[in-house]
Amino acid sequence: MNGDRPQGPLDWVPDIRDIRRVQRPRWVNPRFLGIAALALVAIVLLANLSFQIRPEEVGIVLRFGRHVRTTEPGLHFKLPFVEQVLRVPVQRQLKEEFGFRTTEPGIRSQYAANAFTNESVMLTGDLNVAVVEWVVQYRVTDPYMYLFKVRGLTETFRSMSEAVMREVVGDRTVTEVLTVGRQEIATTSERLLQDLVNQYEMGIVIDQIVLQDVTPPDPVKPSWDEVNQAQQQRDRLINEARAEYNKVIPRAKGEAGQAILQAEGYALERVNGAQGDATRFKAVYDAYRRAPDVTRRRLYLETMQRVLPQLGAKVFMDQGTGTVIPLLPLEGLRGLLGDTPPKPGGQR
Amino acid sequence: MKPDLMVKAGIALLALILLSASTYVVGETQQVIITQLGEPKGNPVGDPGLHFKLPFIQTANFFEKRFLEWDGSPNQMPTKDKRFIWVDMYARWRITDPLKFFQRLRDERGAQSRLDDILDGETRNAVASYDLIELVRSSNRPPDSVPIETEEERIVLEEIAKGRRAIAGDVLLAAQGRTVDLGIEILDIRLKRINYVDEVQQDVFARMIAERQRIAERFRSEGQGEAARIQGERQRDLQRIQSEAYRTAQELRGKADAEATAIYADAYGRDAEFYSFIKSLETYERTVDAKTFFVLGTDSDLLRYMRAPK
Numbered sequence: 001m002n003g004d005r006p007q008g009p010l011d012w013v014p015d016i017r018d019i020r021r022v023q024r025p026r027w028v029n030p031r032f033l034g035i036a037a038l039a040l041v042a043i044v045l046l047a048n049l050s051f052q053i054r055p056e057e058v059g060i061v062l063r064f065g066r067h068v069r070t071t072e073p074g075l076h077f078k079l080p081f082v083e084q085v086l087r088v089p090v091q092r093q094l095k096e097e098f099g100f101r102t103t104e105p106g107i108r109s110q111y112a113a114n115a116f117t118n119e120s121v122m123l124t125g126d127l128n129v130a131v132v133e134w135v136v137q138y139r140v141t142d143p144y145m146y147l148f149k150v151r152g153l154t155e156t157f158r159s160m161s162e163a164v165m166r167e168v169v170g171d172r173t174v175t176e177v178l179t180v181g182r183q184e185i186a187t188t189s190e191r192l193l194q195d196l197v198n199q200y201e202m203g204i205v206i207d208q209i210v211l212q213d214v215t216p217p218d219p220v221k222p223s224w225d226e227v228n229q230a231q232q233q234r235d236r237l238i239n240e241a242r243a244e245y246n247k248v249i250p251r252a253k254g255e256a257g258q259a260i261l262q263a264e265g266y267a268l269e270r271v272n273g274a275q276g277d278a279t280r281f282k283a284v285y286d287a288y289r290r291a292p293d294v295t296r297r298r299l300y301l302e303t304m305q306r307v308l309p310q311l312g313a314k315v316f317m318d319q320g321t322g323t324v325i326p327l328l329p330l331e332g333l334r335g336l337l338g339d340t341p342p343k344p345g346g347q348r
Numbered sequence: 349m350k351p352d353l354m355v356k357a358g359i360a361l362l363a364l365i366l367l368s369a370s371t372y373v374v375g376e377t378q379q380v381i382i383t384q385l386g387e388p389k390g391n392p393v394g395d396p397g398l399h400f401k402l403p404f405i406q407t408a409n410f411f412e413k414r415f416l417e418w419d420g421s422p423n424q425m426p427t428k429d430k431r432f433i434w435v436d437m438y439a440r441w442r443i444t445d446p447l448k449f450f451q452r453l454r455d456e457r458g459a460q461s462r463l464d465d466i467l468d469g470e471t472r473n474a475v476a477s478y479d480l481i482e483l484v485r486s487s488n489r490p491p492d493s494v495p496i497e498t499e500e501e502r503i504v505l506e507e508i509a510k511g512r513r514a515i516a517g518d519v520l521l522a523a524q525g526r527t528v529d530l531g532i533e534i535l536d537i538r539l540k541r542i543n544y545v546d547e548v549q550q551d552v553f554a555r556m557i558a559e560r561q562r563i564a565e566r567f568r569s570e571g572q573g574e575a576a577r578i579q580g581e582r583q584r585d586l587q588r589i590q591s592e593a594y595r596t597a598q599e600l601r602g603k604a605d606a607e608a609t610a611i612y613a614d615a616y617g618r619d620a621e622f623y624s625f626i627k628s629l630e631t632y633e634r635t636v637d638a639k640t641f642f643v644l645g646t647d648s649d650l651l652r653y654m655r656a657p658k
Binding site: 062063064065066067118121122123124125126127128129147148149150151152155156159160162163166167170171172173174175176199200201216217219220223224226227229230231233234235236237238240241242244245248249252253255256257259260262263264266267268270271273274275277278279281282284285288296299300301303304306307308310311312313314315316 | 373374375376377378395396397398412414415416417419438440480481484485486487489491505506512513536538539540541542543544549552553555556557560561563564565566567568570571572574575576578579581582585586589590592593594596597598600601603604605607608609611612614615616618619622623625626629632633636637638639640641642643644645649650651
């Protein structure tokens, strides 16, 4: 004990025997720490023991790097640390887009096409240029192959898709590509891509290739539209000319008919009039023939009886009076023709 | 702490280190060459799983077992017909002999640069040996009947002798020959993209535009021509109708006039003198009116009885 030894300069250094007996908090004892450590280890182990596979996936379990089993959707167990799980979506349809990206999926997807012209510009079989956007839809059918056979599978798949599409488009004219050939291009490239995918052992199956926008390159677009416009212009000019024709000709025919009918009317009038006049004359003539002299005289006097009272100015001249200076009073005539009452001429 | 607990812990730690140094895990995508002091030893290990080796003395070198992609950077190159194009190829290859690979190329970086040289070179050779059309088309299929309306629209696809796929096949064979002793195998090589160089593309666009404009011009002139023809037809038909109508009308009138004349002649012809007598009387009656100035001689027949009753 302290009292036995003489005091020295190093008295402040605690004795090793005393340290051992320094008071510790009650919970810091080996047994408690040991239990806590074991519990921690147990928790970690348990966490690594089970795993969940979603309905559209399968799980590939590797033990020490080696594939030991494939698990269906649900809850499963594995050896902790030693075994590792990779998840592969097999039910979900995957897609790769070319020439554009869907930036916001929704009812109306938004495309950003400008940045991807490298993918969409391609040469056609007549050495023209077309811009083709398309989507490849596919599914994983062999998860083992999908994971372990090809490195950078998505990149490789994209390269293959571009190569196949360009091969197919490169065999067609630009007009085919833009108009009637779309369906055929899609089905042909599907077939070729599937063959290539099988050859490359990728474990995927192509569901569908869908062409999106297929257009001529931007600088050329206006001239393509121009062709359509010109076609419409042509049809319009022709229709207008035909309409003009239809406006004029039927009316002309009608007017022609009218003229002919008028002529027929004239003809009837003329002939009937002539016949009427002739019949009248013949009747008078027949009557006249029976008493010509008397009839003549009678007709003459009756006419004079009607005519003379109508006359405005009458001059009776005796033949024996010699000649008269033929004087034509134009002034007087003018008066006759005007409003002034007629002045009687020379009278005897 | 008890000293021999520490010793036990120390021994356990050492054992652990030793264990980790003498095992290695080969993944499903890997193959391993064991090197001892830098020199390869034994056959390549391709079996996935846990394997053992001598600790520290032996090192496990890992290599890819998977199919690998080589993607050439796009390059400008001329074709045989002097067209400058951008060519972008991709190839598929694999390490088939990791030992040779290790000896010749060391690692993947070395392999990529070798592949760059070989594949780029072979591609350039191929592109320069063929016309552009051979690189674009792969078959001689005839173009589908696209409905065309003008002769200008008819496009004929040039025939090819070789084609895209065959040329790629040639490049593949040539490249395979050059990689035989490198421990790698090139499985496939394909044209990913071909495009015109910018200046050439401008010319191509100009050509396409001119082509389309020619077709448009054709349509327009067709329209104008047809419209003019219809217009001419209209004028011709109009004149025909009008003139025929005139002729028929005149014929009818003429016939009627003739008939009337005949009737008159027949009627009046019996006594022409009587007719002129009757007609003159009618004319007198119609001609005179209040404004007429009339001079009558006394020896006229009318005034006969004015002089004398007989």
